[in-house]
Amino acid sequence: MSDLCAGSGVPEAGWPAPSAEADQRWFQTVFQEHYAGLCTYVDRLVGSPAASEDVVQDLFVAVWERRAEWRARGKTLAPVLYISARNRAFNALKRRRVEDRSQLLLGVDDRAPGDTDDVLRSGELKLAIDRAVDALPEQCRRIFMLSRRDGLTYTQIASTLGLSVKTVETQMGRALKAMRARLSVHMTTLAALFILRVLG
Numbered sequence: 001m002s003d004l005c006a007g008s009g010v011p012e013a014g015w016p017a018p019s020a021e022a023d024q025r026w027f028q029t030v031f032q033e034h035y036a037g038l039c040t041y042v043d044r045l046v047g048s049p050a051a052s053e054d055v056v057q058d059l060f061v062a063v064w065e066r067r068a069e070w071r072a073r074g075k076t077l078a079p080v081l082y083i084s085a086r087n088r089a090f091n092a093l094k095r096r097r098v099e100d101r102s103q104l105l106l107g108v109d110d111r112a113p114g115d116t117d118d119v120l121r122s123g124e125l126k127l128a129i130d131r132a133v134d135a136l137p138e139q140c141r142r143i144f145m146l147s148r149r150d151g152l153t154y155t156q157i158a159s160t161l162g163l164s165v166k167t168v169e170t171q172m173g174r175a176l177k178a179m180r181a182r183l184s185v186h187m188t189t190l191a192a193l194f195i196l197r198v199l200g
Contacts, residue, residue, distance in 0.1 A: 023067055030070075031060060034078065038085050045089040055088045094151035132182040136175050143168055144175040 035056060043052040059081070063070050073080055136144060139161075146152045146160065154168045161168075 026071060027060075027064055027067060030063070030077065030081075034081055035060070038081065041082060042085050042089045045086065046092055051092060052089075055092055056085060059085055059088055128183055132179050135182065136178055140171050140175040140178070143171045144179075147172060 038056045038059070039049075039052050042055050043049055046052055046055065062084075063081075070077060070080075133141060133144065142161065143157055146157045147154070152160065154165050154172070157163070158165045158168045
């Protein structure tokens with residue numbers, strides 16, 4: 001991966017080769033003019049130089065793939081680039097939160113594997129969580145998964161399912177109450193307190 005905000009040229013590895021000289025010149029100009037600024041902007045949003053570069057490079061891949069549409073934007077190209085970068089940054093943050101939450105729920109960390117009891121407890125906890133989710137009523141389960149797995153806000157969930165925000169809030173409250181009741185049966189007091197805090 002190239003250095004963050006190097007802006008010295010179009011990255012080579014993994015990038016599609018332009019098929020027309022005019023497209024290549026346009027793309028390289030846009031890349032050199034905006035890559036560094038976009039990296040800096042996204043880094044302020046996600047707080048990770050490596051993640052910022054990934055977001056911006058993915059954006060430029062998308063720009064190349066739909067270059068005719070992007071070229072047609074003319075003077076509006078720059079602001080639209082930054083809006084798109086912001087949206088992609090927020091999506092990256094959502095994915096990171098979901099991944100972090102999943103690791104917390106499953107007791108996963110980067111340390112060396114623990115003893116057999118630790119592994120068994122982790123597996124039992126995952127099974128308890130899966131069963132608790134499966135036991136939720138259908139609408140509760142869908143709303144819970146959209147919130148906890150996909151990282152959507154209540155407003156986004158309401159729009160996705162055609163519900164009111166109030167209905168989403170009510171269903172999430174019911175889901176969390178049911179999850180607390182089921183999970184507290186399967187875990188020690190300390191583990192239950194930990195998992196219930198994560199669940200809200």
